Amino acid sequence: MLNSVFLFNNSSVSRATSLARRFRRSTNQGEKMSMVFCRGCGKEIHETAVTCPNCGAPQGTPKEASNSDKRILPAALLCFFLGVFGIHRFYVGKIGTGILQLLTFGGLGIWALIDFIMIVVGSFTDKDGNTINLWT
Structure with missing residues (x-):
């Protein structure tokens, strides 16, 4: 050792x-x-440093702000109360997966639970791939 x-x-x-x-x-x-x-x-x-050797801060270009017009709070409330029906997916424009969640009861609740966690932590995306990161 x-x-x-x-x-x-x-x-x-x-x-x-x-x-x-x-x-x-x-x-x-x-x-x-x-x-x-x-x-x-x-x-x-x-200039080619990925992170700072002194403090460890990432040096890449900052992510652009999401231009999604959808918000976390309505998506989270829809997912919490009606997640097994996929209503939150219809809200963000993901119609195809919304129908799949409607037919499978939110993947027996597992898919809806995963979506709820992703919405709350801010990594859920809308139909265009923009991260939904604004609460209200």
Whole structure:
């Protein structure tokens, strides 16, 4: 166990050393390494970094706000009270799966329960694939 930790630390150090050498080599050869500022902590990081090495904040482009005109509260209430009939799916425009839920009684309640959880946590989508993320 101790040897594996030691090997891991050595490999991390060697990886960091090779990156530092590559950075020095590229800056010595006149190549520019583009740097940006972290969205979380504001430290300067490389533009290709997926997460900040200092704070761990993701650096990707932020998701666009959903332009769905549907809301979580009505969908959640419909799913809670009439979920076994798939009424919440008709509300968001998913007519085909709404009919399937109507015929199977919400997948015997399991499908309706899963939909209710997805609606409450904000990962349920409308017919166009837009996330329904506004409560009212």
